[in-house]
Amino acid sequence: MTVLTMDAAALPPAAKALYDEMAARRNARGEHFGGPYLALLNHPELARRIEALGFFLKFEGVLPRDVYQFVVLTVAKSTGAAFEWQDHVEHARAAGLPEALIDAVGSGDATALPAPYDLVHAVLAKTLTWQEVPDDLQAAIETSFGPEGLVEIVVLSGFYQMFAAINQGFGIGLPPKT
Template identity: 30%
Template sequence: MTTERLRRLTPEDLDDAQRAVYDLIAGGDRAKGPQHFPLLAEDGSLNGPFGVMLHAPGIGAVLQDLGAAIRFRTDLTARIREIAILQVAQAMGSEFEWWAHERVGRAVGLTDDELLSLAVGGFHSDDPTENASAVFCANLLSSNVVTDSEFASAEEHLSAEQMINLTVLVGYYRTLAQLMQVFVIGVPGRNPADPADHHHAH
């Protein structure tokens, strides 16, 4: 049975550098407004990738800020952002990312049918910008290459800034998924070794 490989750090465990990262995550933009998934466990430790970041505060501080920029400081619509994150979660088989962002996705208007299509890797949108975004991200996730024709197709509906934002978003959430795979971080309250109860493909 595989369990989490890192000790969960509670507030009283933290040194000054770790505390600074903790405060950025627990007290920043993520903590404002509705909480679609819990950042904090009952003991005050951070859930998901955020708990991992505390163990390497030098990189954790920068990573969490990049995440906040992707979440709160781009020109992507909330739906496009969450569609892209769920595409990464599905492609990486990331249980935590899917669990967390399925909730955020519902809150920004994704329907059951849309979530199901994302879960099986076959999302399509009638909105041309959303669809171009999803195709662009699918290309990145399936081959790491965007061909000239794929780029030209994306360029019809997406600005250079949007393509940069999506490319960085995919890389960031891939990085978080990889961190959670390496350190066996699962959904809060569920043993990572238990069979998953979600329906997305790995």
């Protein structure tokens, strides 16, 4: 399906060393590593920079874990990125995202989301359709999560839209079930 090397063991030595480094860093946080990064490791410097941003957003950002996972699942659902959905749904549960909320995102029903997810979803409704987030919505998000949280929500939307393109563009299969 792709001309790229998608087997970590078959990567050139420098890319394999980078894979091992990134995988160890993720594994130390209890996270699986692979999927789209295998495609990205065909361009090691790009993979290194994207993984660094992803690691920061996932593990060092200001957003609460449940909100982070809500963003990821919402983008995954909106873009049809099955890999991202399956890769994150258990993490969403572990982060305390209520099952009813996960089901609502999975079914595409955003009619009765509780706070603050309703505001986050409203931001994503704009970013996923490439529209400007209105000032009043930005202000409401900033009140809940500060200016850094507002920026992270918008960046996460774009980050996971990028991963949807990578996963779908290179036919990345579903991650192993854990």
